[in-house]
Amino acid sequence: MMRKSFDEQLALLNKELISMGALCESIIALAAKALLEGDVELAKKAPGIEAEINQQEREIESFCLKLLLQQQPVARDLRVISSALKMITDMERIGDQSADIAEIVTMANITTSDEIPHFGDMARAVIKMVTDSIDAFVRRDIAAARAVVDYDDVVDGLFNQIKGELISRFGTCSDKGEYALDLLMIAKYFERTGDHAAKIAEWVVFSITGKHKEDDA
Secondary structure, eight states: OHHHHHHHHHHHHHHHHHHHHHHHHHHHHHHHHHHHHTOHHHHTTHHHHHHHHHHHHHHHHHHHHHHHHHSOOOHHHHHHHHHHHHHHHHHHHHHHHHHHHHHHHHHHTOOOTTTOTTHHHHHHHHHHHHHHHHHHHHHTOHHHHHHHHHHHHHHHHHHHHHHHHHHHHHTTOGGGHHHHHHHHHHHHHHHHHHHHHHHHHHHHHHHHHSOOGGGGO
């Protein structure tokens, strides 16, 4: 009976993680749309979603701690709960970085639709990584989690491509230096978002196997 109750609590934890992951997807998509369309008013909505993500992080953290204190989790359960605690930290940072992108859009009056075409590709790639990492956790799918880690190479490749295009297009334009730097910072925030999604996937692997990538380092 106690095991059934605990399993129900773990199912609720999964549901909350899916909800937090959906918020992360939303804020990345919002930041990307605001960037690509030069929509400052849309970008101003990012702090509200970021606040929701922060609130959800606190609630899930509290829920995990209650599970640890009130239940008697076995080793496998401990791995799942500790992994969830690590994952929400990375998801919170994803929210921060997306909000930072939106802030640059509002402050710098950036429109990239005709400037650097790969920002949309990069945004879609990181959204895929976030979605797939959370899905891998819920389905306990180690192959899917490892695929997310590998997919980070795609995001890194897009970052390098954007960086090269920025240098090529604005390298000789002294009056465009600050504009190019803002775009590079946005690309870097997307790249870091991919890193955090990969870390989430690594914690999924740990929750299943008990081994973390750092253990092999």
